[in-house]
Amino acid sequence: MKKKILLIDDKESIAKVISIYLSAEFDLVYFENPVKAIAWLQEGNIPDLIISDIKMPEMKGDEFLTYMKTNALFSPIPIIMLSSEESTTERIRLLEEGAADYILKPFNPMELKIRIKKIIKD
Numbered sequence: 001m002k003k004k005i006l007l008i009d010d011k012e013s014i015a016k017v018i019s020i021y022l023s024a025e026f027d028l029v030y031f032e033n034p035v036k037a038i039a040w041l042q043e044g045n046i047p048d049l050i051i052s053d054i055k056m057p058e059m060k061g062d063e064f065l066t067y068m069k070t071n072a073l074f075s076p077i078p079i080i081m082l083s084s085e086e087s088t089t090e091r092i093r094l095l096e097e098g099a100a101d102y103i104l105k106p107f108n109p110m111e112l113k114i115r116i117k118k119i120i121k122d
Helices: 012-022 034-042 061-069 088-096 109-119
Strands: 003-008 026-031 049-053 079-083 101-104
Touching: 003 012, 003 034, 012 026, 012 109, 026 034, 034 049, 034 061, 049 061, 049 109, 061 079, 061 088, 079 088, 079 109, 088 101, 101 109
Parallel strands: 003 026, 003 049, 049 079, 079 101
Antiparallel strands: none
């Protein structure tokens, strides 16, 4: 059975690239914003891993991370943060707040796949 990954990114082009590289090995569920993703999670859907962009409308990725890590039901789910900002301060802050990894855009999809496999081993 494939592991399930929840992808949250307001840019559909990023979602398509990630889907191309991951769909053979993982079940991918995509939402364009964290508000819709939270609604899906609250319906009882629990992914093995979440990939979230940081800069999004409605709710920013760091706010989503805080929500997830302060919720007892969702806090164990590893979250990889994607960002186009190369800020060491932001990276450290998000890792301290519970992000499993922080990947800078543009990224190599093969590197993302390897990082995912290291986080969610069979």
